[in-house]
Amino acid sequence: MATQQGTPSSALRVLEEALGMGLSAAGDTAEAVAAEGAYYLEQVTITEASEDDYEYEEIPDDNYSIPEGEEDLAKAVQMVQEQATDTQILEQKTVFSPKHTVPEAIEDFLCNFLIKMGMTRTLDCFQSEWYELIQKGITELRDGGIVPDVYTQNMLLENENKILKKDLKHYKQAADKAREDLLKTQKERDFHRMHHKRIVQEKNKLINDLKRLKLHYASYEPAIRVLHEKHHALLKQKMLTSLERDRAIGQISGLQETLKHMEIGHSYRAPEFRVVPTCKKENAPEGPTQKRLREAREQSKCKAKAKVNTKDSEFPTHMQPNPNLDLGKENLCPAKFDYKLNNIFRLHELPVSCIIMHPHKDLLVSCGEDRVWKMVGLPKGNVLLTGLGHTDWLSNCCFHPSGNKLATSSGDTTVKLWDVSKGNCILTFEGHTHAVWSCTWHSCGDFVASSSLDTTSKIWDVNSERCRYTLYGHTDSVNSIEFFPYSNTLLTGSADKSLSIWDARTGKCEQSLYGHMHSINDATFTPRGHMIASCDACGVTKLWDFRKLLPMVSIDVGPSPGNEVTFDSSGRVLAQASGNGVIHLLDLKSGQIHKLMGHESEAHTVIFSRDGETLFSGGSDGTIRTWS
Structure with a gap:
């Protein structure tokens, strides 16, 4: 080693x-x-040294x-x-x-x-x-x-570098796309911002215009109010004048009859007293011969007219006073609000459109969209009579004041009169060009009035079996019509948002009432006749003073439409059938509203019994519900 x-x-x-x-x-x-899986690099400093430094x-x-x-x-x-x-x-x-x-x-x-x-x-x-x-x-x-070795590390780092470059390229493409989307979004934002500014400017301009219009309109309100007051005063004066004229004409006719009896046995016939308009006065006085000739011509004309229309009924000049006005507060039925659902009668296959009570008996008549009307005995609800004859849905019905006849209106544009004792149709009035919405009897029993979708109302003479007057004035469908109790005055409610008061003797509109903002579905008088109630398609009910022809109260129970309104016999409770199935009872004395909830669908009609102890309502499910 x-x-x-x-x-x-x-x-x-x-x-x-x-x-x-x-x-x-x-x-x-x-x-x-x-x-x-990791590498560590150290910094190494290499210094130059001479060979002498090495040992x-x-x-x-x-x-x-x-x-x-x-x-x-x-x-x-x-x-x-x-x-x-x-x-x-x-x-x-x-x-x-x-x-x-x-x-x-x-x-x-x-x-x-x-x-x-x-x-x-x-x-x-x-x-x-x-x-x-x-x-x-x-x-x-x-x-x-x-x-x-180091080369292997270089290769690994190079591969990792390639992968990172690929990811970098992908991220650059995504960033470019995001940049384009951002620019597009910014352009859209700028466009909508500019559009919003323009809309705000237009809105401010409209607000300013509305303010100016309100100020301009407010400046006219005092003048309009004064003109309305003058207009109402003139209408009252006109009505009083017409009444005085009717009384004067009656007195003159009575004096003429007296003079006729006094002239018997005399060769010379005294001239009749006539009311001559001041605009037709002649300057030259008439002699006896001219007067006799003119009177003879007038008598021949009157005879010819009498021959032509011998069956025409005459509107009563002296109306019977309203018996409800003579009743004291002690004789009125007490107001009732605590009604509870008592019974349900299924009488029709389709929705019930109208319910009315017999004026003297405990009978109820209902009309439905299944083209039939049925008379029901109370309180059991047994069907006594069924009326068939209309070719389309029934919209309304009304009893004759005596209770022996029934008038019905229908979508087949006709009004039919029925004998209640036999259930037969005795007369059909044809003349409307569209569906008839409502009908009503005059208190004398000789006239029937109807309102139609053709924007007109008609007054039918039962004796002469013809249309006496057609009432023009509304610009949209006339949805309801009703005679003022014991008078020749008619009330109509229309889809043109107005109520109109007509003189049935002349067929002319005497007054229009404005205040509703939507179509009027129904309007009615109180039993005493001094108040009008109306309801519209948005559930707003208004009360009007018929003597002053001014609105009194407005009650909003919407947004469901009010289909019908009716008063009880005391005139203190107002019932409204609503489109959401609720029966609203308004206490006119306290202003409170009571709700009767029992209908599963829309409530179309509502009516009180004569004594006010029972309430009847009809719905779109073909049923009639009794509340007591």
Whole structure:
């Protein structure tokens, strides 16, 4: 062992092994780091130094000699070969394998470790045994395997760099796309912002215009109010004048009859008293002959007219006073609000459109959209009579004041009169061009009025079986019509949002009431006749003072439509059938609203019994519900 260390070849080998140990240690470290998936870089500073700074260990040449004899010669040849081998190893350049691998020098690592730890005896034992195994060829230096070098790390880093460049390119494309979307969104935002500013400007302009219009309209309100008051005063004066004229005409006709009886036996006939308009007065006075000729012509005209319309009924001049006005508060039925659902009658297959009570008996008549009307006995609800004849749905019905006749209106544009005792149709009025919504009897029993979708109302003469007047004035469907109790005045409610009051004797509109903002579905008078109630398509109910022709109260129970309104016999409770199935009861004295909830669907009609103890309502499910 000492001899081998003293030879030059041994020294070269030691250097080679040291170099290999360093590379092996580096390789082991790199492999361990690679196995862990991380790398650590250290900054190493290399300084230039002269050859004098290095210290070389001198190897003594005392043992280097050529042996004598054959054995010595063989040993010498072996030594020369070893020197030649060492020379070739030194002259060879380090060539890396294609995979850039370096043999692992395990012994160098161990030697260095033992030297560092100062274990010289262990080092001597290890070197003697290790080199002995190498000389015998039992151990090879390359059995330790390969370790990764710097090139492998470079390749790994290069692959990772390629992957990162690919990801970077992908991220750049995504960033470009996001930038384009951002620009597009910013443009849209700017457009909508500008559009919003324009809308705000227009809104502010409209608000300013509305304010100016309100101020302008407010300036006209006092003048309009004064004109309305003058208009109402003139209408009242006109009504009073017409009444005085009717009384004067009646007095004149009575005086004429008296004069006729007094003229019997005289050859000369006294002229009749006539009311001559001031606009037709003549300057020249008429002589007796001219007067007789003119009176004869007038009598012939009157006779001709009488021959033509001998069956026409005359509107009563002196109406019977309303008996409800003579009733004191003590005789009125007490107001009732605590109604509870008592019974349900299923009378129709389709919705119920109208319910009315017989004026003298405990009978109820209902009309439905199944084209039939039925008379029901109370309180059991047994069907007594069924009326068939209309070809379309029934909209309304009304009893004759005596209770022996019934009028019905229908979507087939006709109004039919029925004999209640037999259930037969006795008369059909035809003249409307669209569906008829409502009908009503005059208190004298000789006239029937109807309202229609064709924007007109008609007054029918039952005796002459013809239309006496057609009422024009509404601009939309006329949904309801009703005679003022014991008078010649008619009330109509229309989809043009107005109420109109008509003189049935002339067919002219005397007054219009405005206040509703939606289509009026129904309007009615109180039993005493001093108040009007109306409801519209948005659930607003209004009360009007009929004497002053001014609105009194407005009640909003919407947004469901109000289909019908009716008063009880006392005139204190107002019931409204609503589109949401609720029956609203309004206490006119306290202003409280009570609700009756029992209909599963829309409530179309409602009516009180004569004594006010029972309430009847009809719904779209074809049923009639009794509340008591």
